Amino acid sequence: MQRIDVALVGAGRMGQVHGPNAARHPGLRLKYVVDARPGVAEAMAGQWQAGVAGLEQALADPSVGGVLVCSTTDQHLAHASAAVAAGKAVFCEKPVDLDLAKARQAQPLFRDARFLLGFNRRFDPHFLALKRRLDAGEVGRLEALHIVNHDPAAPPPGFIPTSGGLFKDFTIHDLDLARWLLGEEPCEVFASASCLVDPEIGRLGDVDTARVLLRTPSGRLCVISNTRRSGCGYDQRIEAFCSGGRLAADNVHTSTLVATTAQGALAAPIHPGFPERYRDAYRAQIEHFADVVHGRAAPAIGYDDGIAALALAEACGQSARAAAPVHP
Amino acid sequence: MQRIDVALVGAGRMGQVHGPNAARHPGLRLKYVVDARPGVAEAMAGQWQAGVAGLEQALADPSVGGVLVCSTTDQHLAHASAAVAAGKAVFCEKPVDLDLAKARQAQPLFRDARFLLGFNRRFDPHFLALKRRLDAGEVGRLEALHIVNHDPAAPPPGFIPTSGGLFKDFTIHDLDLARWLLGEEPCEVFASASCLVDPEIGRLGDVDTARVLLRTPSGRLCVISNTRRSGCGYDQRIEAFCSGGRLAADNVHTSTLVATTAQGALAAPIHPGFPERYRDAYRAQIEHFADVVHGRAAPAIGYDDGIAALALAEACGQSARAAAPVHP
Amino acid sequence: MQRIDVALVGAGRMGQVHGPNAARHPGLRLKYVVDARPGVAEAMAGQWQAGVAGLEQALADPSVGGVLVCSTTDQHLAHASAAVAAGKAVFCEKPVDLDLAKARQAQPLFRDARFLLGFNRRFDPHFLALKRRLDAGEVGRLEALHIVNHDPAAPPPGFIPTSGGLFKDFTIHDLDLARWLLGEEPCEVFASASCLVDPEIGRLGDVDTARVLLRTPSGRLCVISNTRRSGCGYDQRIEAFCSGGRLAADNVHTSTLVATTAQGALAAPIHPGFPERYRDAYRAQIEHFADVVHGRAAPAIGYDDGIAALALAEACGQSARAAAPVHP
Amino acid sequence: MQRIDVALVGAGRMGQVHGPNAARHPGLRLKYVVDARPGVAEAMAGQWQAGVAGLEQALADPSVGGVLVCSTTDQHLAHASAAVAAGKAVFCEKPVDLDLAKARQAQPLFRDARFLLGFNRRFDPHFLALKRRLDAGEVGRLEALHIVNHDPAAPPPGFIPTSGGLFKDFTIHDLDLARWLLGEEPCEVFASASCLVDPEIGRLGDVDTARVLLRTPSGRLCVISNTRRSGCGYDQRIEAFCSGGRLAADNVHTSTLVATTAQGALAAPIHPGFPERYRDAYRAQIEHFADVVHGRAAPAIGYDDGIAALALAEACGQSARAAAPVHP
Known part of the structure; x- marks a missing residue:
């Protein structure tokens, strides 16, 4: 080559x-x-x-x-x-x-x-495997999604003002995943968000904890779960609920090691951040x-995918501020 | 005795x-x-x-x-x-x-x-273990909950008219769990529901698939996931997201058996229904x-717990019908 | 009735x-x-x-x-x-x-x-499930077994003199499982044993840690792993290696709870002893x-099964003492 | 650089x-x-x-x-x-x-x-993590090892004559791992081997299924489990039994995907062979x-490690042929 x-x-x-x-x-x-x-x-x-x-x-x-x-x-x-x-x-x-x-x-x-x-995330082998099996219909028709995207620890407050806020900076990944996996454009967005991790983030006008509920024209439902601080590493999971069962792409652990003692069976931590988790x-x-x-x-x-995800992120922000669903 | x-x-x-x-x-x-x-x-x-x-x-x-x-x-x-x-x-x-x-x-x-x-469910040893560790603060303060309650297969349509509907018949269990675990009464209820499993259920005026988003006065968030037909057994899980990590009570499988072949590692099915899953x-x-x-x-x-859960279930129905949050 | x-x-x-x-x-x-x-x-x-x-x-x-x-x-x-x-x-x-x-x-x-x-153990639902799938040939012909039987903690030394020794008191369960699952009588027994847990057990003429290797006429191989003190509860597992893959019956945990923190994902302990583990x-x-x-x-x-297991246990003791295989 | x-x-x-x-x-x-x-x-x-x-x-x-x-x-x-x-x-x-x-x-x-x-294998991150925790004494003193090394599928018979046989070609990896992890040179080797996978391998004078039991001067015990055909991929695991519990490095799966249906929860296959399993x-x-x-x-x-593992592999062959322990 x-x-x-x-x-x-x-x-x-x-x-x-x-x-x-x-x-x-x-x-x-x-x-x-x-x-x-x-x-x-x-x-x-x-x-x-x-x-x-x-x-x-x-x-x-x-x-x-x-x-x-x-x-x-x-x-x-x-x-x-x-x-x-x-x-x-x-x-x-x-x-x-x-x-x-x-x-x-x-x-x-x-x-x-x-x-x-x-x-x-669309290139992650675990999420890709999920996508392929969804597309193949192996467990039937998709009905609902659950996307977990939890950062390990809150960013320094200095990052917040230029970040675009939780939805445009962070949730945008999940909104793209939702579009990719649902196979339909969401027509209703409801977001509920709090500042539970770091009050400084709240003072800067942002939120650090959110749940988003998307609905598609055919009635599919998608929950997105976000926090800036999981306390347990970089929590990255997708679960797809289908007519014949469910498909789950779980976290990747730093090793397969499990230490079993009288306290329980301690598996190795999940990856601590994006460079390791998404290395592949x-x-x-x-x-x-x-x-x-x-x-x-x-x-x-493509560029249009970027626009579509950004529009959904904007709708999340509007919904959270208004405490009402938004139809993007 | x-x-x-x-x-x-x-x-x-x-x-x-x-x-x-x-x-x-x-x-x-x-x-x-x-x-x-x-x-x-x-x-x-x-x-x-x-x-x-x-x-x-x-x-x-x-x-x-x-x-x-x-x-x-x-x-x-x-x-x-x-x-x-x-x-x-x-x-x-x-x-x-x-x-x-x-x-x-x-x-x-x-x-x-x-x-x-x-x-x-409050007597389930797995959920009880979760509750005890939450109360002990072992992984910090509770911030969010995710409750999965999926029935294995849709009930016969004849059951629907006297059931009270998905929220009063089924979600009510999760609303009680949410009250029990959150330690606060939810002040906002948003429900989105569809009829994806059996169109007959829809014709009878009920829904079979729902997501509920509860919010408490302190900003805690709780997602409830319901379907009348999981396709994979009786899916019963709780996940609690805390400041120091997360606690998850997972499904109980019918046995610990795993068959590993070239197709993958097949663990035994989860329990098929309530008599086995909640036997203990x-x-x-x-x-x-x-x-x-x-x-x-x-x-x-007590009786008052029954009233409180019923009021939340009624709020879920109102929210789903109005496509708007309800403050019970 | x-x-x-x-x-x-x-x-x-x-x-x-x-x-x-x-x-x-x-x-x-x-x-x-x-x-x-x-x-x-x-x-x-x-x-x-x-x-x-x-x-x-x-x-x-x-x-x-x-x-x-x-x-x-x-x-x-x-x-x-x-x-x-x-x-x-x-x-x-x-x-x-x-x-x-x-x-x-x-x-x-x-x-x-x-x-x-x-x-x-023959009535344990997990081991029974394994036996049924072995008999059904779901993953092909059985070739080898691995039986883990580890007690949580060493018995008081006063128990040792009347116990019959590790092989007759404890390994005998595994020898019965081996006979039941192999579908052939072992024709060669090699045992290697040590006193690593409690020197008092050694002074009383017994051992506390052992590995037994059984061989059947058709060349099937079975490893039995024993210790008087696992340090992690009552470790009870069987793995069957077959021509089409493997079947494993794993430990039963006290609950499905998993606490995930930066230290890792801590699953609940396995059962601490026989009353809980073998309750069903x-x-x-x-x-x-x-x-x-x-x-x-x-x-x-029946009684003859008791005799056969006892004869194998006696062969284990002879083999360990002579450091040579015994043909029972 | x-x-x-x-x-x-x-x-x-x-x-x-x-x-x-x-x-x-x-x-x-x-x-x-x-x-x-x-x-x-x-x-x-x-x-x-x-x-x-x-x-x-x-x-x-x-x-x-x-x-x-x-x-x-x-x-x-x-x-x-x-x-x-x-x-x-x-x-x-x-x-x-x-x-x-x-x-x-x-x-x-x-x-x-x-x-x-x-x-x-000494560079595998999972086995390395196990080694480090063993060396750190996190779960106490090492007492016994269980090494599983199962090839996915038998090699073509043409490979056998120049391979050196199962023990020198394949088990040698495990003998090196045993030396590395036990921290003592084995003083007794007992091997039992069969030809269960492919009779052609037997006709060529080799075996395809083996169990090796090593013993060290201090009484530590190590079981090595080998087959040329696992039927389920490249089965590569180590378990270390210590005074305070056990450490296990489990197989690596091709993805974290799990498909849960009424048949059970199907995890993705383990890696099919060495290039993927040992990529890292x-x-x-x-x-x-x-x-x-x-x-x-x-x-x-170093070179001396190669000699030591080769000597143990030769002892395995002698033991299997003589049906007696060998003291290398």
């Missing part, structure tokens, strides 16, 4: 996940790392025999076939638009933007783009992006 | 559970079986060396210390009232009645009664009732 | 298990309790409206259809022989005796007896004995 | 595991692939931008710091010796050789070598080898 050059834009938290995965892929070569913060691009570039460049330089290089947009959320749209305009295949971290109107305005730019949105999903995502870059596949998740 | 005589009123589905448990208890003697249907009382009485009697006769016998009311739902209130008026200790199957106003009217009669309401709960309930009959304990679940 | 009278001989540890189960059975009536120790028979008799009697009196009563022999091991053979000679159906706790020659000598007395030996097995055993008493069933486990 | 060049010798089954892992490692560069079979070296070299070379050429290149010996078993010793003599750091697949005398003769050559033997172990092994190549670590498993 020939390698195609890619550029990484943003070498922060998510860039440090995706950059090395791209560098290790036999079909990609990490040619540029773009990051304005001093030393950040250099550190990653040095590790993987890549160069450091500005965005314009990277986009201007015709050998660059793909761009990974891992910059801060407020820059996603600008960076992705520029890369798409330059004719590159683009992988972009979620969300496309926090402003639904602005994101909708940009929609035409992405109409025919090779644009892959980073809803990583991140790899599979880059595998898929390499296929997109090489022209072997169309992107599985 | 001396045995005290008890009478069983109603030898149908639930009477066949409670009657033998009372007969086997070393502190009780099943003296009378009351059931107007031909042969029904006789069959049970013959099996357990008891006599057959009418309600008046049984209540008039001063040796009878306790009465188990297992008649049809529409007779619960009349039979229980008569037994209480006769000074007996009374065990009564749930619900106290389907009509909230009527049940509230009767409330004074039960003020000082030795009256135990049959919310059997039913025994413990009668143990507790024996303590009440002998004057060693006050009833753990 | 008419009740038939039974007598309990020995109201000690095992008598306190079997006596109440018989008393609660709708087809049996506990008429006599026989126990020479002051107050012991009286306590049980008072609880269950039974009488206190000597063995002769109980055996002479023609209304007595069955006798439960739960006396000390050195009296099993004498009490069981007397009851059989009196024409009673007999349930007898294991082992039949500790002396293989003596037990073999008595064999003719039991030839046509209605004699049920108390190898309780003991009930089923008495159910079967009631069928034998009523003439509805032939005993599932 | 600077990359150091390595050469892969043998691009067959195991070379295809280790070669890509080395090529992906940021501290290694796959410079040469050595394999005499037409096209084999070329295929791998093309995929990873490496060159094709003969062994002499690769060893003569001073830029080559490490060599991965993945040739056929009969060539391990020759290739590893040559690489060690050339001053390279060497990773060598197990076993060092099938002939114990020959392997012992070569021992002096490896005295001070940077030689890492490929007992991959293989990566960690190459991580460690990279540390050895960079001079940051001494090899965790």
Whole structure:
């Protein structure tokens, strides 16, 4: 397989996940790392025999076939638009933007783009296995879903003001999963949310604990369970209730070890956070992006999926504030 | 231990559970079986060396210390009232009645009664273990609950018209569990319900699939998940999300057997229905009732608990019909 | 169902298990309790409206259809022989005796007896489920077995001298299970044993930790794992390796509760000892004995099974002492 | 990190595991692939931008710091010796050789070598977690081990004659694990083996099903369970019995998916074979080898470990043939 050059834009938290995965892929070569913060691009570039460049330089290089947009959320749209305009295949971290109107305005730019949105959970092998068996109808027709997405520990309060709030920052993953698995667009959204974890989050106008109830036109029901602090690691589960039984994708534990004593049988903790829990999903995502870059596949998740999830997240916020269902 | 005589009123589905448990208890003697249907009382009485009697006769016998009311739902209130008026200790199957106003009217009669309401789940050893660890604060403060109560298979349509509907007949168990575990009375009820299992249930004006979202004054959230047909047995689970982690009481399987083949690891089915799943709960309930009959304990679940759960069930129905939250 | 009278001989540890189960059975009536120790028979008799009697009196009563022999091991053979000679159906706790020659000598007395030996594990619903699926060939032909039988904590040293030693007292259960499940008599026994738990057990000439490897004529292999102190409760498992996969009957936990925290997922302890772990097995055993008493069933486990297991236990001891395989 | 060049010798089954892992490692560069079979070296070299070379050429290149010996078993010793003599750091697949005398003769050559033997299981994160907790004494002193190593399906009969037989080819992994975990050299080996899977394996003089019982000087006991065909995937488990309870490293399933229907709860299959089951172990092994190549670590498993495991495997064969324990 020939390698195609890619550029990484943003070498922060998510860039440090995706950059090395791209560098290790036999079909990609990490040619540029773009990051304005001093030393950040250099550190990653040095590790993987890549160069450091500005965005314009990277986009201007015709050998660059793909761009990974891992910059801060407020820059996603600008960076992705520029890369798409330059004719590159683009992988972009979620969300496309926090402003639904602005994101909708940009929609035409992405109409025919090779644009892959980073809803990583769709690439998780456990959730994928669930999706395949649902689609195969192995346990009958889907009737209801239960999605658990619990962060291990509350973020520092400083993160809250620019996060977009719980629903747009965090629940958005589950709203995408719900759309993907339900096979119907939810037509009713009811959200109830509290601030139980950290009162500082409440003072900043956000919530940290929520339950969302989605309803589809055919009467399917979906519950989303969120908290910023599970107390027990990164709790990530999906349960699908079907006419013939149920399918559950459970948490992944750090090992299979069980210590049985008079106190009980202690299984190893579940994964503590996203880098470990979704390690295989991140790899599979880059595998898929390499296929997109090489022209072997169309992107599985597009810009419109980003818009749809964002619209549902906005509806969650409205519902929670009004204590009433919203019909998006 | 001396045995005290008890009478069983109603030898149908639930009477066949409670009657033998009372007969086997070393502190009780099943003296009378009351059931107007031909042969029904006789069959049970013959099996357990008891006599057959009418309600008046049984209540008039001063040796009878306790009465188990297992008649049809529409007779619960009349039979229980008569037994209480006769000074007996009374065990009564749930619900106290389907009509909230009527049940509230009767409330004074039960003020000082030795009256135990049959919310059997509170006696389940698994749920009890969860309750005890919650109360001990072992994993911190309770923040949210998830209660799964899925019947194995839809009842015959003939059952629906007199059932009181999904919420009063079935969800009422979960509403009682929620009150018991949350330690607060829910102040907001939102229910979304569908008819996905059997269209005949819908034609009769009922629903068969529901999700209920309760909220308490302190912001605790509780999700109740119901279906009339799980497709996989009697799915009975509780999960409590706390500040230090989570506590889960999972399903009970029919055996610990696991068959591992190339197709996967097949664990034995979960219990198919209530008699097996709550076998130990039913025994413990009668143990507790024996303590009440002998004057060693006050009833753990009273008439007022029945009213409170019934009021929440009524709120669920209102919410589902109006597609809006209700504040009971 | 008419009740038939039974007598309990020995109201000690095992008598306190079997006596109440018989008393609660709708087809049996506990008429006599026989126990020479002051107050012991009286306590049980008072609880269950039974009488206190000597063995002769109980055996002479023609209304007595069955006798439960739960006396000390050195009296099993004498009490069981007397009851059989009196024409009673007999349930007898294991082992039949500790002396293989003596037990073999008595064999003719039991030839046509209605004699049920108390190898309780054969009545455990989990092990029974495994046996049924093995017999049905659901995962192919049986090739090997792994039996784990670990006591929770070492017995007081005073128990050791009269116990018969680890193999005759404890391993004998597993040897019976092996015979039952393998469907062939083992032809080679190799045992390796140590004293790792309590040096006092070693000073008394016994061992507390052992592994036994059985081989059958067709080449099937069976491993038995024993310890007097598991440190984690009463560890009771069977695994069957077959041509199409494996069947495992795992431990029973005290509840389904799991507490998940940052330290891991702590499942409830496994049962701490035999009364809880084999509660259902003991009930089923008495159910079967009631069928034998009523003439509805032939005993599932006979005197010859006791002899065969005892002979294997003796072979284990010889093998461990000689550090060489023994061909029984 | 600077990359150091390595050469892969043998691009067959195991070379295809280790070669890509080395090529992906940021501290290694796959410079040469050595394999005499037409096209084999070329295929791998093309995929990873490496060159094709003969062994002499690769060893003569001073830029080559490490060599991965993945040739056929009969060539391990020759290739590893040559690489060690050339001053390279060497990773060598197990076993060092099938002939114990020959392997012992070569021992002096490896005295001070940077030689890492490929007992991959020691790098498995699950087994490593068990080892660490054993060493930390978290559940007390180790008393006994149970190692399950079951291949998914019997190899083609053509593999048997050059395999070295079940004990040297397969059990050797478990014998290494036993030495590693027991912390003592076994002093007694008893093996019982059968041909139950494929009679052709028996005709070729080998066995396909075995149980091995090891005993250490301090009386610890270890059972090894082997079959060539589990019928249910690659069954790889370790259980350690300690004074305070037990530690178990269980199988890894292909996903966390569980489908619960009326037939039971079907968990996803366990991994079907070594490439998936030990994927992380293989990566960690190459991580460690990279540390050895960079001079940051001494090899965790040396030539002498290979000799010790081989001697135990030979003892297993002797014991099974003689039906008697062997003291190695």
